[in-house]
Amino acid sequence: MTGARVVRAAGALVEASPLPQAALYEIVRVGRRRLLGEVIRIQGEVATVQVFEDTAGLALEEPVESTGAPLQAELGPGLLGSVLDGTGRPLSRLAEQEGNFLSTGTVATTLDRARRWEFTPSAKVGARLAAGDELGTVVENEGVVHRILVPPDVSGVLAELKAGSYSVEEEVGRLQDGTALRLLQRWPVRVPRPVARWLPADRPFVTGQRVFDFLFPVAEGGSVAVPGGFGTGKTVIEQSLAKHSMADIVVYVGCGERGNEMADVLEEFPTLEDPRTGRSLMNRTVLVVNTSNMPVAAREASVYLGLTIAEYYRDMGYRVALMADSLSRWAEALREIGSLLREMPGEEGYPTSLGNRLGKLFERAGRATALGAGGREGAVTFISALSPPGGDFSEPVTQAALRVAGALWALDASLAHQRQFPAVDWETSYSLQAADVMPWFEQHGGAEWTGLRRETFALLQRDRELREVAGLVGPDALEDQDRLILETARLLREFLIGQSAYDPADASSPVTKTWRLADTILRFHREGTAALAGGGTMATVDVGGVRRTLSALRASPEGTPT
Ligand SMILES: Nc1ncnc2c1ncn2[C@@H]1O[C@H](COP(=O)(O)OP(=O)(O)O)[C@@H](O)[C@H]1O
Numbered sequence: 001m002t003g004a005r006v007v008r009a010a011g012a013l014v015e016a017s018p019l020p021q022a023a024l025y026e027i028v029r030v031g032r033r034r035l036l037g038e039v040i041r042i043q044g045e046v047a048t049v050q051v052f053e054d055t056a057g058l059a060l061e062e063p064v065e066s067t068g069a070p071l072q073a074e075l076g077p078g079l080l081g082s083v084l085d086g087t088g089r090p091l092s093r094l095a096e097q098e099g100n101f102l103s104t105g106t107v108a109t110t111l112d113r114a115r116r117w118e119f120t121p122s123a124k125v126g127a128r129l130a131a132g133d134e135l136g137t138v139v140e141n142e143g144v145v146h147r148i149l150v151p152p153d154v155s156g157v158l159a160e161l162k163a164g165s166y167s168v169e170e171e172v173g174r175l176q177d178g179t180a181l182r183l184l185q186r187w188p189v190r191v192p193r194p195v196a197r198w199l200p201a202d203r204p205f206v207t208g209q210r211v212f213d214f215l216f217p218v219a220e221g222g223s224v225a226v227p228g229g230f231g232t233g234k235t236v237i238e239q240s241l242a243k244h245s246m247a248d249i250v251v252y253v254g255c256g257e258r259g260n261e262m263a264d265v266l267e268e269f270p271t272l273e274d275p276r277t278g279r280s281l282m283n284r285t286v287l288v289v290n291t292s293n294m295p296v297a298a299r300e301a302s303v304y305l306g307l308t309i310a311e312y313y314r315d316m317g318y319r320v321a322l323m324a325d326s327l328s329r330w331a332e333a334l335r336e337i338g339s340l341l342r343e344m345p346g347e348e349g350y351p352t353s354l355g356n357r358l359g360k361l362f363e364r365a366g367r368a369t370a371l372g373a374g375g376r377e378g379a380v381t382f383i384s385a386l387s388p389p390g391g392d393f394s395e396p397v398t399q400a401a402l403r404v405a406g407a408l409w410a411l412d413a414s415l416a417h418q419r420q421f422p423a424v425d426w427e428t429s430y431s432l433q434a435a436d437v438m439p440w441f442e443q444h445g446g447a448e449w450t451g452l453r454r455e456t457f458a459l460l461q462r463d464r465e466l467r468e469v470a471g472l473v474g475p476d477a478l479e480d481q482d483r484l485i486l487e488t489a490r491l492l493r494e495f496l497i498g499q500s501a502y503d504p505a506d507a508s509s510p511v512t513k514t515w516r517l518a519d520t521i522l523r524f525h526r527e528g529t530a531a532l533a534g535g536g537t538m539a540t541v542d543v544g545g546v547r548r549t550l551s552a553l554r555a556s557p558e559g560t561p562t
Pocket residue numbers: 228229230231232233234235236237421422423499500501502
């Protein structure tokens with residue numbers, strides 16, 4: 001019998017036959033250039049393969065080889081600081097060898113085989129080990145303790161384990177049954193990594209951004225959809241969160257927005273400074289990037305790769321922030337592949353499975369106790385930007401994301417236009433987890449957090465109504481009490497909700513500072529209301545004074561009064 005051959009090719013899709021043993025999602029090598037591909041449909045002896053690399057020049061009758069394995073992530077020391085494509089090839093390392101464009105069929109491992117790591121064992125020879133137990137540690141990038149864990153499918157009695165300097169593929173030890181233990185392990189990207197148990201979402205993912213922490217807080221292990229038109233601040237938010245949120249580890253999946261955006265990310269990210277260490281943020285970041293000129297299938301895969309890496313660090317007990325920018329491009333990749341497959345399209349041409357697929361992505365976020373002794377707790381918090389065409393949130397991808405996300409941070413083009421940043425539309429945004437995390441904020445931010453938040457929403461709502469009225473009858477027709485509300489709402493927008501990503505003293509707001517700003521503004525409103533009720537006029541309310549106090553608070557990184 002002759003081997004499998006290419007019998008049909010259309011863009012990123014190739015049909016190979018005969019492949020009677022092919023398994024769904026198995027990786028195959030396509031053509032003489034051995035392009036990386038994945039089986040996504042099997043009909044009789046014909047396997048349909050999505051190819052992760054450019055298929056230009058591929059001809060009929062070229063050979064197709066099975067590998068017997070699904071698309072897997074390489075997991076181990078050296079992930080942090082790396083820049084990967086959607087299938088895990090190290091763009092950063094390859095760029096040194098090949099320049100920015102990889103030639104097709106390039107076989108490159110995610111982790112550098114030449115690099116050596118100082119391994120310190122912690123498990124004891126003779127101990128019975130199970131999945132998730134710690135074998136020892138390696139220090140990654142001088143700061144992050146990388147726990148080497150027994151892989152999820154391995155268990156047995158430890159026969160040998162030695163300290164020393166190892167490359168990721170060398171054996172650091174062995175189980176009695178002969179199973180070799182290494183710094184490197186692999187995991188199929190489309191399969192969630194197992195946990196011992198999921199934990200309740202009762203503590204916040206503190207972002208350092210007041211509008212989120214105060215008005216729309218999400219839980220650690222929660223998920224957020226951040227839709228916004230072009231220029232509304234999605235990328236700035238993701239980068240601010242990467243820098244200032246409480247996450248220990250950042251995994252950033254860039255799904256090529258237009259043309260050069262990924263080039264910008266590649267240039268900018270490495271220049272971001274980690275406010276905790278003063279060194280590069282890349283030391284605790286993994287970038288997975290797709291430019292719009294990379295094949296769609298790689299873009300589809302990239303989100304799963306990012307999730308798998310995030311789960312791997314979660315299992316070590318870290319709080320991981322997974323950012324996708326933007327998931328709309330991922331959904332568009334699904335649509336392109338679906339149309340090549342001639343699937344029956346759903347709304348606006350997206351596959352009917354879109355909602356289901358998005359649901360499965362978001363389900364992989366969460367806070368959990370990891371497998372293994374010690375009860376390590378970690379979390380993956382998923383923050384996903386969406387770029388709905390024309391900023392229209394009724395389109396299918398945004399709608400599908402909203403059905404599965406725990407919160408919506410809706411960005412508004414008119415706010416961005418007024419340079420009210422972050423341009424979060426407080427009327428449409430919400431968090432389903434706000435109530436669960438309020439006790440934490442009351443304890444760490446300030447008592448009355450819940451009450452201040454309620455008061456803020458009420459004032460913003462009243463402000464909107466009054467501005468409509470004022471638009472009709474003119475501001476002079478308003479009562480002083482109403483003018484005080486307009487004044488207070490202006491302070492809320494300017495000092496509480498508004499926050500510049502570029503002001504070093506205010507780019508990140510500790511929760512105590514957030515509380516103090518809110519408390520100061522709302523106290524101003526209460527005292528002003530009382531003064532007006534006692535016969536005073538707006539002219540006697542000291543707006544200038546409160547503005548000075550607020551400016552000073554805002555200019556102080558910790559929000560401590562001067
Ligand atoms: N928090 C912020 N503080 C100050 N400026 C901001 C902020 N968010 C966005 N901007 C401004 O808006 C511009 C566009 O933001 P960006 O994140 O690139 O938009 P998007 O990714 O939605 O297309 C930024 O270059 C910046 O000038």
